Amino acid sequence: MAEELNVLRTWSSPWGLRVVYALKMKGLEYETILEDLKNKSDLLLEHNPVYKKIPVLVHNGKPICESLVILEYIDDTWKQCPLLPQDPYERAMARFWAKFGDDKLLPSIRSGFYTRGKEQEEGVATAIGNLKFIEKLLKGKKFFGGDTIGYLDLAFGWMANVISIMEEIAEIKLIDAETFPLISAWINNFSTHPMIKDLWPPRDRMIEKYKAIREPYLRKEA
C-alpha cells in the first residue's frame, strides 16, 4: 500500500522541522500542510484535540502528536537510517538530553530573551550553565549522533535555528565560540548539512517574527 504522510506544521516551528528532517533522513515522501496558528484548521483540531498544536504527523490517516513522540514513531516504523542509537544506554542518554533541551535549556534561553537588566543577566547565566552540559556531549563527535545526524541532533535543531536570532535581537551572547567551540562547530555542521539547509526558515523572516514575539514582554516591563 502506498504510504500517505502529511505533516501539519508552520513555516518556522523548530518542532515541525524535527519531523520533516526525520522523514527526509529516512528517504520518505510527505506533504507539508502549513498551518496558521491564529486560524487553526479543522484538520488540526480534529487530529490534535488535546493540545491543538503542531506538529502532527498523519500516517495513512492516523495522527501522531508531540514532536519527540513522532520521532520515535518514525524510527519504530521505518528501520532504514536509524535515528536513535542501538544500545539501550545510549538511547536513554539521547532521550534524557532531548528532554533536558526542551524542559530546561530552552526555558532558560527564553528567560534571557524575554527580559532585560538583572533578570536578563540571570537568565543568560543559567542558560550558559545549561549549555555547558551540552558542550560536553559533543566531545570527539561531529554530530550528537556521531558521524551522522541522529535523534539528538534533530531534537537540538532549535538551538542551531533560533539561538543566534535571539542573540541578535536581545543583544546577548549565549554561544561564544571560545566557550563553546564544539556547539559552535555543530551549529555550522548541522545548518549547512544538505538534508537540513533546504528547509531552513529564512533568517530575515525569523528575525521579524521573534522581534514581534519579544515586544509584549518588554512592554510589560516598562
Place this chain on the structure above:
Amino acid sequence: MASNEMKLLGAWPSPFVLRARIALNIKSVEYEFMEENVLVTKSDLLLKSNPVYKKIPVLIHGERPICESLIIVQYVDEVWASGPAILPSDPYDRAVARFWAVYLDDKWFPSLTAILMSDGEEAKKTALEQAIQGLDLLEEAFTKCSKGQNFFGGDKIGYLDIALGSFLGWVRVIQIMANVSLIDESKTPNLFKWDQDFSGHDAVKDVLPETDKLVEFSKFLVAKVKGSGTK
C-alpha cells in the same frame, strides 16, 4: 560494583520512583533499593548520579546512572527485552502510549498537585476541573488502548498503565484531603475497574504505598511547601 548490579535511588512516596520499581518487577530484575530522604538531604551518590536535576528516581546499572522515570522504564524494557514487554509492539500503539505518558507528566500531574498546593478556592477549583478533564480523556483512551482487555497495555500491564498507575496513591490522597471524587465508578467506570486490577497486580501491590501513610506524608509535604513560601 559488578557490571550487572542494579541500584535504584528512590523514595517510597514518589510516584516517579514507583514507575521504575514496577518496571523492574515486571522483568523480575533484582535490585537494591536505596531510600533517599530528599526533603531533608540528598546523598552524595544522588548528587553525583544526577547532577543535572538532583532528583529521584535514578537507576544505576553497573556504574551507569539513568535518570527520569519514563526514560528508566523504557531502558528497563529494552535491556530485558526477553521479559514481558512494557511498550506495545505496534509502532502506532507505542506512539499513543508515549503521547499519553507525556500528557500525564506535562499537563495532568501538575493540575493534580495544584488541587492540594494552590492557594485559594478558585485556583483549587480550576485545578480540579483540569484534573477531571484529564481523567475523562484517559477514560476514553482506555477503551481504545485496552482493546477490550483489563489494562491500557491489553492483557498485561504496560507503559501507560505504569505511567498513570504510579499516580493512583496520590489520587486517593487527594480524594481524601480535598474531599473530591476523581476516579469514580459511575463517571469513570473503566478507570475505576482498572485501578483495582492495576493495584492488585503482582508487580505493583507490594510497592504501592499505603494510602494512610501517604496521607500523613502529604500533610507534611503541604506544610513544608507552603510554610517555606517557595514552590
